[in-house]
Amino acid sequence: MTANFLLAIHNVGVAIVAPSGYPADDRVLARGIALLQAQGCQVHNYYDPAASYQRFAGTPASCKAQLEAAAANPEVQIIMAVRGGYGLSRLLPMLDLAQLAASGKLFVGHSDFTVLQMALLAQTGGGSFAGPMLCSDFGREDVSAFTMQHFWDCLHSTSYRITVQAAGNPAVDTEGTLWGGNLAILIHLLGTPYFPQIKNGILFVEDINEHPYRIERMLLQLLHAGVLAQQKAIILGDFSGYRVTDYDRGYDFGAMLAFMRSQLNIPILTGLPFGHVADKLTLPVGAHAELVSDTTSFQLTLSAYPGLAR
Helix, strand or coil: CCHHHHHHHCCCEEEEECCCECCCCHHHHHHHHHHHHHCCCEEEECCCHHHCECCECCCHHHHHHHHHHHHHCCCCCEEEECCCCCCHHHHHHHCCHHHHHHCCCEEEECHHHHHHHHHHHHHHCCCEEECCCHHHHHCCCCCCHHHHHHHHHHHCCCEEEEEEECCCCCCEEEEEEEEEEEHHHHHHHCCCCCCCCCCCEEEEEEEECCCHHHHHHHHHHHHHCCCHHHEEEEEEEEEECCCCCHHHCCCCHHHHHHHHHHHCCCCEEECCCCCCCCCCCCEEECCEEEEEECCCEEEEEEECCCCCCC
8 A cells, every 4th residue: 555545544533333243253353453553543442342242242222332432423434343244133223323324424334234224325315335344354364455445445535436347247328326235134124114215226236155046036026026127227246155056957146147137127237346255345325326337347436425535
């Protein structure tokens, strides 16, 4: 990283919160905090290992308190999730989403953090950032330079352009609201007040350990619920970790993709570097997106989102 790049990071206040699962290894947590501090960030850690409860980082009340304290801290600009797992859904009835959105903090995470991101978008129109988390990304022994660079570049801008080399996609030239995240979480929220009603959207999704038939089933549920008819395009991120068997007889991710493309009147693109992978983009949820694609690559131009350069 250049000296100017590090200077831009210096003194950024980052709050660490754990509204879902607890870190399985406290050494990974410490390594992620140390990395942010080494970059000049002022880290405010609201996670207390002693407060962990069952498989969660705390009780619903204590996890809610973490989010509220981080949002109320005037020295904090970024609120980052420690990890995903499960747990944020328990907090939804307790959260003052309007107050969280009004704090002006930049909420960052993925996986189970999609719950909060979609709730904020649905209830307040507030944006957030689908991006790295402390343990799985910044606490790694081999931190991805790609992830780090895109994280800071995106947050230090209010407009951002991404070019992805990806073969086999349809030609697309469209624009709309960028939204999405973990596919299973979107299905979990469907039909609730926490599911955003986005028209003319560009929907991005990812998941892990989901067999292609489960991915198909979830996409079909969005289709049958009328959600996909409101979108301009769908972009698939990483869907790794599954295993096909002899029973599938050739039904794999490619077969699922071909079937879904035959069912939809909107384009489905693949190859987005996002999900439960080391190299991931940071994507401003709720931003305006212009999507241009050909058979070798696609480009996302993102704008109208709040960044650190405000």
